[in-house]
Amino acid sequence: RKEVEQDPGPFNVPEGATVAFNCTYSNSASQSFFWYRQDCRKEPKLLMSVYSSGNEDGRFTAQLNRASQYISLLIRDSKLSDSATYLCVVNSGSSYKLIFGSGTRLLVRP
Amino acid sequence: NAGVTQTPKFQVLKTGQSMTLQCAQDMNHNSMYWYRQDPGMGLRLIYYSASEGTTDKGEVPNGYNVSRLNKREFSLRLESAAPSQTSVYFCASSEPGQGSSYEQYFGPGTRLTVT
Numbered sequence: 001r002k003e004v005e006q007d008p009g010p011f012n013v014p015e016g017a018t019v020a021f022n023c024t025y026s027n028s029a030s031q032s033f034f035w036y037r038q039d040c041r042k043e044p045k046l047l048m049s050v051y052s053s054g055n056e057d058g059r060f061t062a063q064l065n066r067a068s069q070y071i072s073l074l075i076r077d078s079k080l081s082d083s084a085t086y087l088c089v090v091n092s093g094s095s096y097k098l099i100f101g102s103g104t105r106l107l108v109r110p
Numbered sequence: 111n112a113g114v115t116q117t118p119k120f121q122v123l124k125t126g127q128s129m130t131l132q133c134a135q136d137m138n139h140n141s142m143y144w145y146r147q148d149p150g151m152g153l154r155l156i157y158y159s160a161s162e163g164t165t166d167k168g169e170v171p172n173g174y175n176v177s178r179l180n181k182r183e184f185s186l187r188l189e190s191a192a193p194s195q196t197s198v199y200f201c202a203s204s205e206p207g208q209g210s211s212y213e214q215y216f217g218p219g220t221r222l223t224v225t
Contacts, residue, residue, distance in 0.1 A: 004152075032213075043200055043217060098212060102152035
């Protein structure tokens with residue numbers, strides 16, 4: 001079983017749609033959680049950290065469920081520029097090393 | 111601030127050739143990392159350096175060596191390149207100190223093809 005699992009997609013949605021991505025992780029000792037965004041042929045960039053109480057940044061909302069070891073990302077009012085691959089990232093147990101999911105690809109169409 | 115820089119951006123090698131990928135960061139981070147990214151595999155950790163003077167193996171270290179030259183620079187060497195090392199290589203840095211949430215910052219990547 002992979003340490004971080006994501007649906008690879010692609011999710012193909014129209015502009016303005018709301019889309020949600022999910023991710024599960026296997027190590028219950030993990031303490032830090034992130035969503036990274038990766039554009040085609042570019043480096044991953046931090047989109048947002050994920051906190052236990054849930055957090056929002058503009059159109060983006062991240063949720064963490066420690067009991068189920070599950071992380072989600074909700075994108076409201078999708079823009080064409082949101083088209084990218086979204087990586088779920090978790091630290092490795094008590095270590096500062098990060099484990100990256102394989103990513104979920106999002107395509108937003110006009 | 112340039113952040114994390116990598117050279118070269120692209121490289122084509124023949125099997126058996128050697129090369130060094132360079133990485134530098136100007137964020138005064140203690141920790142640096144080398145990853146490879148292959149289609150459908152996600153990012154896999156090759157080697158990391160917790161601080162200047164230390165290096166450790168990651169998930170896929172075979173065929174690679176690293177040098178933490180100073181706090182800014184962390185290089186990755188392929189001694190005898192193989193086609194299986196065709197990949198995109200990313201360097202990253204972080205400051206996992208007290209109060210940090212471990213986020214890493216990435217360089218633009220090196221696209222390596224081994225024929």
